[in-house]
Amino acid sequence: MAITSANQLELLQTAEAVAREKMIEPELVIQAMEDSLARAAKSRYGAEMDIRVKIDRKTGRASFTRVRTVVEDEAVENHHAQVTVKQAKTWLADPAVGDEIVDEVPPVDLGRIAAQSAKQVILQKVREAERDRQFEEFKDRKGTIINGAVKREEYGNVIVDIGRGEAILRRNEKIGRESYRIGDRIRCYIKDVRREPRGPQVFLSRTDPQFMAELFKMEVPEIYDGIIEIKAVARDPGSRAKIAVISYDNSIDPVGACVGMRGSRVQAVVNELQGEKIDIIPWNQDQATFLVNALQPAEVSKVVIDEEAGKIEVVVPDEQLSLAIGRRGQNVRLASQLTGLDIDIMTEAEESQRRQAEFAERTKLFMETLDVDEMMAQLLVSEGFTNLEEVAYVELDELLSIDGFDEDTAAELQARARDYLEAANAKAMENARALGVEDSLVGFEGLTPQMLEALGQDGIKTLEDFATCADWELAGGWTTENGVRKKDEGVLEKFDMSLEEAQHLVMTARVMLGWVDPADLEQPQDGTAEEEEAEV
Numbered sequence: 444m445a446i447t448s449a450n451q452l453e454l455l456q457t458a459e460a461v462a463r464e465k466m467i468e469p470e471l472v473i474q475a476m477e478d479s480l481a482r483a484a485k486s487r488y489g490a491e492m493d494i495r496v497k498i499d500r501k502t503g504r505a506s507f508t509r510v511r512t513v514v515e516d517e518a519v520e521n522h523h524a525q526v527t528v529k530q531a532k533t534w535l536a537d538p539a540v541g542d543e544i545v546d547e548v549p550p551v552d553l554g555r556i557a558a559q560s561a562k563q564v565i566l567q568k569v570r571e572a573e574r575d576r577q578f579e580e581f582k583d584r585k586g587t588i589i590n591g592a593v594k595r596e597e598y599g600n601v602i603v604d605i606g607r608g609e610a611i612l613r614r615n616e617k618i619g620r621e622s623y624r625i626g627d628r629i630r631c632y633i634k635d636v637r638r639e640p641r642g643p644q645v646f647l648s649r650t651d652p653q654f655m656a657e658l659f660k661m662e663v664p665e666i667y668d669g670i671i672e673i674k675a676v677a678r679d680p681g682s683r684a685k686i687a688v689i690s691y692d693n694s695i696d697p698v699g700a701c702v703g704m705r706g707s708r709v710q711a712v713v714n715e716l717q718g719e720k721i722d723i724i725p726w727n728q729d730q731a732t733f734l735v736n737a738l739q740p741a742e743v744s745k746v747v748i749d750e751e752a753g754k755i756e757v758v759v760p761d762e763q764l765s766l767a768i769g770r771r772g773q774n775v776r777l778a779s780q781l782t783g784l785d786i787d788i789m790t791e792a793e794e795s796q797r798r799q800a801e802f803a804e805r806t807k808l809f810m811e812t813l814d815v816d817e818m819m820a821q822l823l824v825s826e827g828f829t830n831l832e833e834v835a836y837v838e839l840d841e842l843l844s845i846d847g848f849d850e851d852t853a854a855e856l857q858a859r860a861r862d863y864l865e866a867a868n869a870k871a872m873e874n875a876r877a878l879g880v881e882d883s884l885v886g887f888e889g890l891t892p893q894m895l896e897a898l899g900q901d902g903i904k905t906l907e908d909f910a911t912c913a914d915w916e917l918a919g920g921w922t923t924e925n926g927v928r929k930k931d932e933g934v935l936e937k938f939d940m941s942l943e944e945a946q947h948l949v950m951t952a953r954v955m956l957g958w959v960d961p962a963d964l965e966q967p968q969d970g971t972a973e974e975e976e977a978e979v
Contacts, residue, residue, distance in 0.1 A: 473498055475567075480505060488548065491523040507550055513542040577608045578643035581636045588657045589647070590630050593623040603629060603647060610645035618649050618717050619681035630715060632657060649716075650680035658715055659686065662708045663701050671697045674726040677780035681717050685737060685777045687726040698723045722777075730755070730782065737778040741767035744791055754785040761790045805829060813859045822847070835860035868892040875899045884909055887955075889948050894935050901934045910952040918945035 459469055480496040484507055488494055493510045511524055513531045531538035591603035591610065599614035601623055612631055623629060631647035632654035638644075648654060656673045665671040671690050678684040690697035701723045702709050709721055727733040731746040734755060745758040759767045767788050768775050779786045789797075802824055809820035812831055826845050828834055834842075835857055842853035871892035875885070878899030883906040885895060903909055914920075918940045919933030935945070953959040 473500070477505075480507075484548075489523060491521055493524040494548070505550065507548045509546045509548050511544040511546075513538050513540055513544070515540060574642045578636065578638055580607060581605075581633065581643065581645050585633050585636050586653065586657075587633055588630060588654070588661065589633055590628065591647075593625055593627045593629055595625060596623070601629075603631065605645065608643070608645065610647050612647040612649065616646075616648040616650050618719070621649070621717065650678065652676035652678045652684075655684055655686065655712065655716065655719075655721070658712045659701060659708075662703070662711050665690075665695060665697075665700045670695060671700055675781045675783075677777040678719070679773055679777060681719055683720045683722070683773055683777065684716075685722045685724055685781050687724045687733070687737070687781055689726040698725055724781070730784070734778065734782050734784070734786070737781045738767055738774065741774065743767075745794070748784075754787065755782070756787045756789065758789055758791055758794045761792055764788065764790050809834075812863045813856060815856070831860045831864055835864055871896040879904045881905050883907075887948075887952065889944075889951070891938070894938055897934055897937075903934070906952055906956060910949060910956055910958060912945075912949055914942050914945040914949060917949070918942045 477496045477498055480498075481494050484494040484496065485492060488509070493512070495508050495510055496505055497508070498505045511526050511531075513528055513535075514525050516527045516529070519525050519527060526544065528538050528540065531542065531544060534544045535542060589605055589610070591605040594602045594604045594609065596602070601612040601614075601617070603610045603612055610631070610633075612629070616634070631649055632651050633645060634648040634651055635646040636643060637646070653676065655678060656676050659673060660666045663671065666673060666688075670692050671688055673686060673688055675687040676684070677686075686701070688697040688701055690700070700708075709723065713719060713721060722739060724733075724736045724739065727736065730748055734746055734757065735743045738757065738759075741759055741763045743757055743759055747756040747758075748754075757767070766774070769777075775786055775788055802821075805824045805828075806817060806820045808831075809815060809823050809828075810817060813820070813834070822845055823834065828837075837857075839850070839853055839857070842848055842856060843850060848856075868891070872885075872895065875892060875895040875898075878896070880895050880899040881904055884890070884898070884904065887906055887909070890898070898904070898909065903912065912934075915931055915933065917933050917935045919936035920931045920942065922929050922931055933940070933945070950959065954961050
């Protein structure tokens with residue numbers, strides 16, 4: 444099959460037809476034809492030659508050329524496609540390295556095998572262009588909702604026709620026991636778009652929390668306009684969900700706007716999610732208030748937040764416990780996802796028992812260490828004293844404010860507390876020395892004798908040992924493994940050392956040892972200040 448004048452225009456017509464059918468640029472099809480013809484020509488003239496084909500975009504004429512590149516004498520690797528500077532003088536007046544010698548060669552007569560090969564090259568190039576177009580089209584639609592038609596089902600996964608391609612809805616991304624028939628219309632959330640060897644893959648979801656958020660955005664104009672914002676979403680797909688919203692217009696109630704007239708807006712979302720019950724909750728910047736809202740419909744008596752541990756304790760009336768926890772822990776689990784906190788729920792009776800146990804424990808501590816009777820120890824605990832340090836070093840007036848305490852009694856209590864602490868410090872220092880803690884660590888400011896004893900027991904005996912510690916190794920912390928928060932115990936955690944304090948001590952030790960330049964510690968702060976000024 445020679446490319447004669449009779450079929451030259453057919454090349455352009457074919458390129459146009461293929462481009463329209465595959466919805467790609469005609470230029471890409473023509474380039475694929477040029478590559479295929481060049482490959483066929485190489486099979487005729489020799490694979491070692493650099494044969495190039497150029498199709499005129501107006502006439503369709505295909506010109507075949509042989510190209511030889513000028514290289515250094517010692518760089519010649521292919522004599523059919525490369526020539527030396529000396530050899531190039533035959534064709535060029537003043538050749539230089541990098542110049543190309545272009546000679547036109549006769550068009551090839553494509554045999555059946557060559558024509559088939561050229562066809563395969565064109566199809567491959569067109570397929571690649573089609574995949575690139577599909578990826579470019581859907582990559583920017585990630586995080587949005589798309590409508591499609593069920594095409595087929597493979598091993599529980601649903602293949603969805605989304606117009607210019609296919610997408611996959613995996614079985615774990617379907618709500619409950621959803622089942623579809625071929626041709627059913629389906630609305631899904633585009634969770635991810637990835638390039639893969641077999642082509643771009645569009646992954647859909649109906650269980651993702653953001654799917655519900657996008658549905659509300661479609662049903663509630665105020666959310667679409669930015670007057671109301673969805674701050675958090677938590678779902679148990681097909682069963683129950685909680686969504687936290689806030690309004691930036693005081694005249695608009697965010698919950699009422701999402702519910703709609705007679706519940707029309709929220710009902711449209713519920714119907715799409717197979718009857719999933721939705722709690723719409725007003726978002727609040729105050730964590731305690733937000734959590735009380737999130738645990739609705741249960742009533743909350745008290746909230747205690749441990750910000751460092753990321754945990755929160757909630758006290759509810761005895762009769763509200765089952766409602767707060769929910770069936771199979773669903774209510775508290777969704778509230779935890781919504782707030783991002785670990786929630787411990789206890790009844791008022793359980794909290795009362797715990798408080799009584801703490802009261803008895805502190806009373807016993809004061810009775811044993813200060814050698815006082817139970818009534819005086821209970822008075823100290825009732826006034827908020829929790830440890831000996833507070834009694835020993837508090838202002839005398841605070842002790843005198845306690846009913847029944849005179850100046851002599853207060854002074855005696857402080858003296859006993861200080862004597863006990865000094866004896867305990869001496870004992871702890873003796874134990875630390877016995878464990879091998881060296882003077883370099885003993886003289887380091889910020890560590891008490893009890894801390895030195897704990898460090899010695901953990902094998903940290905020198906300032907160098909201390910400087911190699913991470914802040915969480917000293918103060919403790921939390922890590923998340925497979926979605927589960929795990930507590931990391933710190934060597935000095937029992938002394939109420941925070942991560943900031945631990946980091947400061949470790950960095951101070953590194954500076955003292957010369958491991959860190961103090962100027963380096965100041966640079967990030969300066970940079971941050973400059974960034975803040977630039978933002979302002």
